Amino acid sequence: MTAWNDLLQLLQELADIQAAISLLDWDQQTKMPPKGAGARAYQLATLQGIAHERLTNSALRTALETAEREGNGPLPFTGGLATGLLRETRRAVERAVKLPTVFVKELAGASSRAFESWHRARAASQFSLFQGDLARLVDLKRREAAYIGYVATPYDALLDEYEPGQTTAATAAVLVRIRQPAVDLLTAIRQSGREPNRGILTQHFPTDQQWKFGLDVLQAMGFDFESGRQDTSPHPFTTSFSPADVRITTRVYENELPVALFGTIHEGGHALYEQGLAPELTRTPLASSPSLGMHESQSRLWENVVGRSAPFWHHWYPRLTAAFPAQLGNVSEEDFLLAINHVRPSFIRVEADEVTYNLHIILRFELEVALIEGALEANDLPDAWNQKMAELLGIVPERDADGVLQDVHWSYGSFGYFPTYTLGTLYSAQIAAALRRIFPDCEERIARGDLLFIREWLRERIHRHGATYQAEELLRRVTGEPLNPQYFLDYVQQKYALLYGL
Numbered sequence: 028m029t030a031w032n033d034l035l036q037l038l039q040e041l042a043d044i045q046a047a048i049s050l051l052d053w054d055q056q057t058k059m060p061p062k063g064a065g066a067r068a069y070q071l072a073t074l075q076g077i078a079h080e081r082l083t084n085s086a087l088r089t090a091l092e093t094a095e096r097e098g099n100g101p102l103p104f105t106g107g108l109a110t111g112l113l114r115e116t117r118r119a120v121e122r123a124v125k126l127p128t129v130f131v132k133e134l135a136g137a138s139s140r141a142f143e144s145w146h147r148a149r150a151a152s153q154f155s156l157f158q159g160d161l162a163r164l165v166d167l168k169r170r171e172a173a174y175i176g177y178v179a180t181p182y183d184a185l186l187d188e189y190e191p192g193q194t195t196a197a198t199a200a201v202l203v204r205i206r207q208p209a210v211d212l213l214t215a216i217r218q219s220g221r222e223p224n225r226g227i228l229t230q231h232f233p234t235d236q237q238w239k240f241g242l243d244v245l246q247a248m249g250f251d252f253e254s255g256r257q258d259t260s261p262h263p264f265t266t267s268f269s270p271a272d273v274r275i276t277t278r279v280y281e282n283e284l285p286v287a288l289f290g291t292i293h294e295g296g297h298a299l300y301e302q303g304l305a306p307e308l309t310r311t312p313l314a315s316s317p318s319l320g321m322h323e324s325q326s327r328l329w330e331n332v333v334g335r336s337a338p339f340w341h342h343w344y345p346r347l348t349a350a351f352p353a354q355l356g357n358v359s360e361e362d363f364l365l366a367i368n369h370v371r372p373s374f375i376r377v378e379a380d381e382v383t384y385n386l387h388i389i390l391r392f393e394l395e396v397a398l399i400e401g402a403l404e405a406n407d408l409p410d411a412w413n414q415k416m417a418e419l420l421g422i423v424p425e426r427d428a429d430g431v432l433q434d435v436h437w438s439y440g441s442f443g444y445f446p447t448y449t450l451g452t453l454y455s456a457q458i459a460a461a462l463r464r465i466f467p468d469c470e471e472r473i474a475r476g477d478l479l480f481i482r483e484w485l486r487e488r489i490h491r492h493g494a495t496y497q498a499e500e501l502l503r504r505v506t507g508e509p510l511n512p513q514y515f516l517d518y519v520q521q522k523y524a525l526l527y528g529l
């Protein structure tokens with residue numbers, strides 16, 4: 028049992044260092060004055076160096092190997108929790124030791140240069156300013172995949188970082204299932220002749236009322252303000268230092284109501300996950316979601332399946348009109364609902380609706396796989412991008428800033444990240460279907476303003492387990508079957524048939 032105690036202590040200290048890194052990062056994105064950036068970069072690099080050293084040193088590896096031989100640890104780390112903890116620790120250690128320190132430094136340097144040049148390239152809408160740094164990053168990511176190892180394709184090794192257990196082939200098979208139905212549904216919606224009045228949402232909505240309304244919704248969702256807070260930042264995100272200290276951010280645009288409203292609900296969904304982790308998992312590798320997709324399933328379930336639904340607004344629309352009587356007093360609930368579910372082909376992924384969003388992801392996934400496998404080179408990206416936009420969405424951006432340069436992910440070297448957004452969406456629809464089976468009166472309850480039963484069910488079935496089970500197994504335990512994209516197709520087809528009178 029000594030090995031287990033050693034292991035737990037080392038993991039707890041590592042978790043503390045990682046929490047400190049997250050706190051410095053949260054501060055940088057919310058409160059830090061601009062001139063603090065220089066010193067902050069050193070602080071973060073030092074702590075990251077310490078964390079990496081502790082993850083790869085012999086003390087942790089020895090304790091891990093001995094604990095693996097022993098099997099069970101001290102309570103509660105027996106049975107499934109012991110298996111999960113050893114699996115997650117082994118996974119983190121393996122990934123870290125397989126990458127030589129000099130390679131990690133080279134990748135970090137290349138990413139920070141690429142991030143800078145991406146910023147300049149996007150501002151000037153000139154891909155050539157980014158192309159060289161991107162090509163170098165793609166090359167480094169191919170090398171990373173070789174270090175990590177893979178069976179079928181180097182992309183597997185990169186995808187596995189964000190969605191453990193998921194393969195490129197399985198992801199491609201799932202995306203193919205939703206590709207044509209999404210294109211067909213988009214066509215049917217465009218031919219329906221129903222045109223939402225989006226002008227409803229772009230009136231002037233004062234920040235204070237928007238902020239207050241968002242807090243009311245968070246409260247109703249069951250967000251615990253004693254264990255979390257909301258601040259503003261240019262890019263909304265959720266971070267957590269323990270289940271009892273979870274931070275979310277949002278941004279408020281006075282002329283674009285949905286940004287803060289749905290941003291808050293989205294991050295609130297992420298936050299409920301973090302607040303719902305079982306306390307005994309705190310300071311261990313189990314105190315997190317098993318994958319980015321599973322985390323995203325919670326934000327999307329709240330934002331889209333709940334937050335953009337008719338029952339939700341049956342309760343909340345009178346409250347919204349009370350907050351904004353001059354802007355919404357004469358707007359019907361039906362017109363508002365249609366406006367927040369406006370489906371149309373658009374250039375920008377983060378502004379896309381539920382129907383077209385996955386087409387943006389399919390585009391990125393196909394390009395990423397081709398880049399990493401060497402079938403496509405960085406200098407061919409803008410053309411390949413525009414060709415796929417025409418194919419999938421029927422539109423072509425005039426500027427690279429609205430096309431291939433729009434996302435930050437590739438400049439960070441985050442290849443394999445995009446598919447987790449769609450996997451999360453598909454998980455969310457499958458989980459919501461299970462919720463409806465358990466609570467047949469689900470919609471009536473939401474229409475009465477009751478959201479807490481959703482949080483309780485999600486907490487019990489998903490949140491509290493952290494990373495004890497991998498995503499696929501967790502999904503099977505919650506819904507009774509492996510990932511099945513049909514739930515998403517049924518959900519969007521039913522929802523939008525009703526909204527657009529198809």
Ligand code: MG
Nearest residue numbers: 293297323326
């Ligand atoms: Mg998210």
